[in-house]
Amino acid sequence: MRVPEAAIRKTLADANLQLAIYTNTGRFKENRSKAVAAEVLPEYQELRTRAAAIKRHTLDFLDVYLLQFESAVEAHGGKVIWASTGEEAADFILKLAKERAASLIVKSKSMTSEEIDLNERLAHHELEAVETDLGEYILQLAGQKPFHIVAPAIHMTRNDVADVFTEKLGIERDTVIENQAMTARRVLREKFLAAGIGVTGANFLAADAGAVVIVENEGNARLSHSAPPVHVAIAGIEKLIPRVRDLGVFLDLLGRSASGQALTSYTSIVSGPKRAGELDGPEEFYVVLLDAGRTKLLADKEKRESLQCIRCGACLNACPVYRKIGGHNYPWVYSGPIGKVITPQFQGRGKDPWLPFASSLCGACAEVCPVKIDIPGLLLQLRREAVAADPADRLLFRAWAWLMTRPAMYGMLARIGLRFSGVEMGPLAAWRAERDFPAVPEKSFRALWKERKK
Amino acid sequence: MAMVDVLERLGFTVEFRREQTCCAQPAFNSGYHTEARTVAAHFLDTFGDADTIVVPSGSCTSMITHHYAELFAGDAKRQQQVRELTPRVFEFSQFLVDVAQFDDLGASFPHKVTYHDSCHALRELGLKDAPRRLLGKVRGLELVEMGAAEECCGFGGLFSVKFAPISGAMARTKVESIVATGATHVVSVDSSCLMQLRGALARAGHRIETVHLAEVLASRG
Numbered sequence: 001m002r003v004p005e006a007a008i009r010k011t012l013a014d015a016n017l018q019l020a021i022y023t024n025t026g027r028f029k030e031n032r033s034k035a036v037a038a039e040v041l042p043e044y045q046e047l048r049t050r051a052a053a054i055k056r057h058t059l060d061f062l063d064v065y066l067l068q069f070e071s072a073v074e075a076h077g078g079k080v081i082w083a084s085t086g087e088e089a090a091d092f093i094l095k096l097a098k099e100r101a102a103s104l105i106v107k108s109k110s111m112t113s114e115e116i117d118l119n120e121r122l123a124h125h126e127l128e129a130v131e132t133d134l135g136e137y138i139l140q141l142a143g144q145k146p147f148h149i150v151a152p153a154i155h156m157t158r159n160d161v162a163d164v165f166t167e168k169l170g171i172e173r174d175t176v177i178e179n180q181a182m183t184a185r186r187v188l189r190e191k192f193l194a195a196g197i198g199v200t201g202a203n204f205l206a207a208d209a210g211a212v213v214i215v216e217n218e219g220n221a222r223l224s225h226s227a228p229p230v231h232v233a234i235a236g237i238e239k240l241i242p243r244v245r246d247l248g249v250f251l252d253l254l255g256r257s258a259s260g261q262a263l264t265s266y267t268s269i270v271s272g273p274k275r276a277g278e279l280d281g282p283e284e285f286y287v288v289l290l291d292a293g294r295t296k297l298l299a300d301k302e303k304r305e306s307l308q309c310i311r312c313g314a315c316l317n318a319c320p321v322y323r324k325i326g327g328h329n330y331p332w333v334y335s336g337p338i339g340k341v342i343t344p345q346f347q348g349r350g351k352d353p354w355l356p357f358a359s360s361l362c363g364a365c366a367e368v369c370p371v372k373i374d375i376p377g378l379l380l381q382l383r384r385e386a387v388a389a390d391p392a393d394r395l396l397f398r399a400w401a402w403l404m405t406r407p408a409m410y411g412m413l414a415r416i417g418l419r420f421s422g423v424e425m426g427p428l429a430a431w432r433a434e435r436d437f438p439a440v441p442e443k444s445f446r447a448l449w450k451e452r453k454k
Numbered sequence: 455m456a457m458v459d460v461l462e463r464l465g466f467t468v469e470f471r472r473e474q475t476c477c478a479q480p481a482f483n484s485g486y487h488t489e490a491r492t493v494a495a496h497f498l499d500t501f502g503d504a505d506t507i508v509v510p511s512g513s514c515t516s517m518i519t520h521h522y523a524e525l526f527a528g529d530a531k532r533q534q535q536v537r538e539l540t541p542r543v544f545e546f547s548q549f550l551v552d553v554a555q556f557d558d559l560g561a562s563f564p565h566k567v568t569y570h571d572s573c574h575a576l577r578e579l580g581l582k583d584a585p586r587r588l589l590g591k592v593r594g595l596e597l598v599e600m601g602a603a604e605e606c607c608g609f610g611g612l613f614s615v616k617f618a619p620i621s622g623a624m625a626r627t628k629v630e631s632i633v634a635t636g637a638t639h640v641v642s643v644d645s646s647c648l649m650q651l652r653g654a655l656a657r658a659g660h661r662i663e664t665v666h667l668a669e670v671l672a673s674r675g
């Protein structure tokens with residue numbers, strides 16, 4: 001795909017949208033930086049170092065931890081399903097729904113399920129899957145994809161939500177946020193009670209305990225995995241951490257990095273179906289472990305760190321490009337800096353070759369990443385691979401390198417160049433479309449230096 | 455030339471090598487390592503025997519000190535050269551404060567000024583205090599921090615041309631933040647940021663001037 005230039009321009013020109021993106025990401029960004037400030041959390045850098053080290057270690061020994069996880073899940077009466085593609089994951093859920101005669105699925109927020117278009121695949125077989133996270137629910141009604149990996153409907157105002165509700169639920173227009181939440185709640189309660197299967201994502205998978213860890217603020221994930229008789233958690237294989245006791249480090253970082261919360265409102269650690277004598281919980285428990293491009297990336301030592309991501313969204317909120325173009329102009333569900341890094345790696349480089357180039361390499365993402373992913377470094381690496389495959393500007397750079405190793409020529413051209421800066425073509429025109437061209441100095445530094453040393 | 459003035463005033467002998475051209479960042483950042491290596495090698499050969507190399511740009515400095523080693527991966531001879539050279543390469547404000555240990559240069563610049571953190575100076579070189587300390591000692595200068603001091607100006611080399619609308623939008627946000635301070639001058643240690651800001655300020659019809667830190671420090675106002 002080429003750069004979606006028209007769509008980007010449209011986003012940039014939409015003043016309301018710009019304001020919504022900038023203020024909402026700004027609030028997250030601000031809250032994050034307060035929550036990790038040295039006065040509040042002196043051990044912040046230490047936590048990052050440990051989190052990065054744990055993730056790196058887990059990825060290096062992922063085969064071992066995956067098997068350990070599987071046996072622990074089975075020991076508690078659950079089952080692990082290995083899905084190498086999104087299709088396989090969806091097929092498993094479809095088959096399960098058929099066997100259990102379930103026609104309704106409740107879902108809590110899961111980027112992994114978005115990644116494989118789970119809802120669409122299920123709908124294709126007349127299986128209704130209802131999103132229960134408020135933001136996701138609104139988007140599902142509106143027929144949109146998440147705008148942000150943590151706050152999916154960050155771009156919508158309460159007026160937008162009122163319109164969607166009126167149109168899709170046939171209720172009277174109401175712009176009060178609390179009332180909107182109550183409306184969603186009313187609808188969703190019914191769904192929770194009627195659903196045959198609850199599908200959740202997973203923030204972490206603890207190998208030693210065979211536990212799925214789900215972090216959320218609304219309580220809907222808790223209901224999704226405990227109310228229906230069957231719980232299916234779907235997660236990428238990179239979500240593993242070795243032990244439950246490693247969780248502390250990640251929970252300290254995740255909420256703070258995402259929204260500035262010291263701890264999110266609900267943290268569920270689920271390790272199997274209801275046991276004998278327990279009152280609630282599902283009868284059946286499945287964990288779908290998704291590959292979908294991950295093992296390929298795992299084999300790439302230099303870029304493996306892309307899999308360390310805990311999807312906190314901090315890099316999106318810090319990114320000056322994301323804060324302008326928003327989430328929907330990225331080609332895939334993963335937007336922002338981490339999206340630029342994993343999209344070409346999961347989906348293949350050829351699809352959106354421009355993506356790694358759409359960055360000023362300012363480094364704000366790496367600065368806030370709780371697991372220290374070197375996003376600018378990875379972008380540079382991806383650029384290198386992209387131009388190796390399609391060296392569109394090679395001649396230009398070859399000429400440039402030739403000139404830059406010939407100082408006399410360079411000096412002369414610089415002098416001539418000063419005279420030609422009024423020309424309206426190529427890059428100069430692109431520059432001038434957005435800003436003025438600086439006034440040209442009368443004399444070059446070289447000339448001034450010559451005079452001075454006379 | 456302002457940087458030369460400041461350094462000479464402090465008693466340093468400044469030399470300008472006519473052979474010098476570029477640090478190679480444009481090619482490196484665009485993924486063209488072969489071409490970048492050619493130019494970086496030229497840099498190493500030009501400056502190999504200099505005592506100290508002071509660079510009036512945070513971005514070029516970090517290209518040399520943070521990326522040359524990677525660029526020459528697998529080339530032992532060049533890597534050795536890089537190892538020898540990089541400890542002697544400094545960004546201008548870094549050199550003044552950390553190496554020469556000066557902060558008061560007797561400059562005077564009676565204006566209200568705001569400082570733009572260039573991304574590479576701030577995040578790769580860790581230069582947040584040095585330029586502010588230098589500005590703090592300038593007579594008559596009032597430093598007002600802008601809300602988005604650490605936000606990128608949107609330049610990013612070829613990014614500013616290839617993704618001009620995004621780059622322009624980023625610059626406009628920065629401009630709003632600068633204007634809100636009421637400053638008459640915006641100062642930075644990177645000419646490329648200043649060029650971007652100058653263009654965006656002018657386009658928006660503001661009369662705020664962009665000046666390099668060296669120009670402020672050279673000024674006797």
Ligand code: SF4
Binds near residue numbers: 308309311316373
């Ligand atoms: S890359 Fe880092 S900052 Fe971005 S979402 Fe992942 S963990 Fe968070």
